[in-house]
C-alpha cells in the first residue's frame with residue numbers, strides 16, 4: 001500500500017506535463033490567428049481567380065484557406081497547382097476531405113500551419129481575404145519573397161502600401177452583399 005503514492009507520482013507528473021504542453025500549443029495557435037473565418041461567396045471566388053488571370057499549371061496560394069473553396073476552384077476550374085494554408089484544424093480537415101473526395105489531391109493541397117511562416121517564392125498568384133492588421137503583417141513577407149510578375153488578389157481589404165493594377169466592384173453577390181477586389185502585380 002505504501003508503494004502506491006510513489007507509483008502514482010510519475011503518472012500524475014506526466015499527465016500534468018502533457019496537459020501543460022497541450023495548453024501551450026493551443027495558446028500559440030490562438031496567438032497566431034490573425035483573422036476570423038469568414039468565407040468568400042462562391043460567385044466571388046471565381047471573380048477573384050479571373051481577376052488574377054490564373055492559368056493552367058500556375059502555382060496559386062490562398063492564405064488562410066478556410067474550407068478550401070478557393071484552392072478547390074483553382075485546381076478544379078482553372079487547372080492550377082493550388083495550395084492553401086490554414087491554422088484551424090477543423091477547417092484544415094474539412095478542406096482536405098473535400099479535396100480527396102473530388103480527386104484533386106495531385107493538384108490541390110492544404111498546409112496546416114501559420115500563413116506568416118511559409119515560402120511563397122514560387123507563387124504565380126496569391127489570394128487573400130484577411131483583415132487590414134493581418135495584411136500589414138503579410139506585406140513585408142511578400143516584399144521579401146515574391147518573384148517578379150507574381151500577382152495578388154485581395155478581397156475587400158487592400159494593401160495600403162501598394163497601388164493596385166486593377167480593382168473590381170461587385171455590387172451584389174446574389175445575397176445582397178457588395179465586394180471589392182484588388183489586383184496587384186509585383
Ligand SMILES: C[S@@+](CC[C@H](N)C(=O)[O-])C[C@H]1O[C@@H](n2cnc3c(N)ncnc32)[C@H](O)[C@@H]1O
Pocket residue numbers: 032033034035036037038039040062063064065066067069070085086087088091113114115116128129130
Ligand atoms: C476570412 S477567412 C478566409 C477564408 C478563405 N480564404 C475564403 O476566402 O473563403 C480567414 C481564414 O484565415 C485563417 N487564419 C487566420 N490566421 C491564420 C494564420 N496565422 N495562418 C493560417 N490561417 C490563418 C482563419 O482560420 C480563416 O479560415
